[in-house]
Amino acid sequence: MKRQISDAEKQQVRLQQQDKDGSLRCFISGEVIGDTDDFEYDHILPFSKQGDSDLSNIRIVLKEYNRRKSDQPLYEFRDNYKLEKLFNDKKNNIKLQDIFLLKEILPKSFHFTIEPNNIKIDDGVDKRTFSLLFDNILNVQYFYGRIPIKWLENDDQEGLQPRVIDYKRLISLRDHLKDHPQLAPSIARLIDNRIKLFDGQHKLAGQVLNNTREVDIKAYISPTEADKAKKLFDDLMITNLDAHSKHKQIPFYTSTLLDRLSVIYKEMLGEFTSTKPVDKHSEENFISYLVSDKQHSRADAKQMLKSAIMTNAVELSAINNFTAVASRDTGFALSIDLLKTAVFPNTLFLEPSSANFKSSGDFRDSELENFKEVSVLLVQYGQLNNWVQNTRGKSLTNIELKARRIWHKGAVLTWAPYLKSILGMAFNFITNDDREKLLYRAVMDTNQKDRIGVCLQRLFNHPLWDEPEGEIDSLLVSARRQDELFNRKGLTEMYVLTGRN
Structure with missing residues (x-):
């Protein structure tokens, strides 16, 4: 096979790659290539990996990016470049929805109905029916299933999934899941006609980057009664924090742990001040309330107080902008x-x-x-x-x-x-x-x-x-x-x- 293409073929590639307005953009970065910019013609599938020099396998790329890609296929390197740029632009503050936007996945509204033994979900295009199970500890129903990604969203905004996505872990899981199955489901809750994912964010993001369109999910069904829904939220919050701290596999970042505990602290503090006499309103008595009325351990209760103090201190301080x-x-x-x-x-x-x-x-x-x-x-x-x-x-x-x-x-x-x-x-x-x-x-x-x-x-x-x-x-x-x-x-x-x- 020939490796180089002729000048006439290069001109054909250039015409194919030009936008309607006549501009020529780098295949990797999307940047406009000017008259003085250094660019190269390269194989989408590398020549070293049996990629031929047919014009359909040739693209124009800026030299600075082409020299960084080594022997990666152009599509793979372009995806990696866009992902790395996303993390840099947002200073590593990346959530699941940012990965969805990167892959142009738009959320889809759906309707669900609950029957005695199953749940039916329908968005007007896709329909699914799942068997219902019951959790005797949380006292709620749940289901397992293969769920379209378009039905999912991250459970943040004072929710159960506060973590940002770690770049290295994301890449590792993405590459692993290219050739291996997803062994454990991601965990979510069904609330307000939304399926909100709160555990397995990295795993799901890795699947999205691999262009997977459906993933295995375990979803708890949030009760319609406000007090029961709040109890499920609190129970899942504590369980999730414990799983990633005391019983951790992949721990929450310390800042995340502090922030989530602080949210719970503030909610329960409001309950305490509204139900207890004013002359009992002190931090010591609040800790006792968390132990006696909310069944928290004294250590966990004190940790909530510490987290609130530390979170407020850093957020209001001059060092906040210097803290990751x-x-x-x-x-x-x-x-x-x-x-x-x-x-x-x-x-x-x-x-x-x-x-x-x-x-x-x-x-x-x-x-x-x-x-x-x-x-x-x-x-x-x-x-x-x-x-x-x-x-x-x-x-x-x-x-x-x-x-x-x-x-x-x-x-x-x-x-x-x-x-x-x-x-x-x-x-x-x-x-x-x-x-x-x-x-x-x-x-x-x-x-x-x-x-x-x-x-x-x-x-x-x-x-x-x-x-x-x-x-x-x-x-x-x-x-x-x-x-x-x-x-x-x-x-x-x-x-x-x-x-x-």
Whole structure:
């Protein structure tokens, strides 16, 4: 077989690929190819894989994309390019509906009727009948079936499926499902004439990318009564969170877990305040209510409180824009997981308070204001605005390198505990209660803020961060705490507090 095509054949390919307006677009990216752009003629099915040079197998592509595709077929590489671009454009905040739009799958409304032993679903084109089963624990009916994807949607928007889609996991499942069956169904609930998927999002998205049009689903039927529907929602929420945390296979990102628990917390808090006497309205009594009236364990109840505190703190703070939804997202300086591990325990009071809500002893609102002020100082003195993603082959300016060093995970794990002592010095902690409550106190005054600022200046202006490239960078890339390095270089807690070692 010949590999190259003639100039006359190239002209034919060009005419075939031109739009009606005369523009020529790259087959991979869709970008308009200008007179000065470098482009190439390539095989849809690679020549190395027995793709011939018939003009139907030839397309015009921009050189920069063609050189990146290796020996992938053009259609496969184009799909991968569009998927990667989607994740980059939306900064990895991808849900199932984004994958549907990418594959041009439009939702289809349907009607269902329930009979004694089965359920019938009809959208005017497709009809399905499924046998009904009953769940004795949740006390609801459910069914299994092969469901058209056009009937499905993600159960988000304060729903049961809060996770964003992880790119690497999606690609792995997509490739696996090309040659292997789907062993377990995705899980959904049928509510308001919609089938909302809340478990198996990655699996379903992988099937969609493989152009599958029907998938195996287990669907719980939400009761029509509002109180029963809410109970099913709450029961499924807790079950789903436990499955992905305590009994995890693929865990929720920490930020997702916090956000979902916070939603439940707020709902149940509303029930608590509307049914219990005003003089009992405190965090401690609410925890007891969750245990006695809602049958949560004390540990789970306290976790709900912590999640609400932490979620509110980060959302209202200056570090929010620097914090990734997905803990492993390298496009952000911080992750919720790192904040939860290192920063929050050294700034926030994460235990239930005995003070009545909105009383003179309730400092939750002022705690948020205090954390907001501290976060502004962290951004300012920690050079967060100068943090950039570490891209292979890209050289960093001195200030960018310094910012990346400061916010390496190992560095944050090491200096974040200093924050507790910095606050102790600024607020003049004396009692154990002071040391436990940290920013849970009246809104800081200018003098206290200035004291914190002076300490953070010492912390982030230390010579350690400005050393020549080499040893310091090889040591900081570790995710472990770097106590030995900090002590050896003189960046100690005593130095940060006093300027002396």
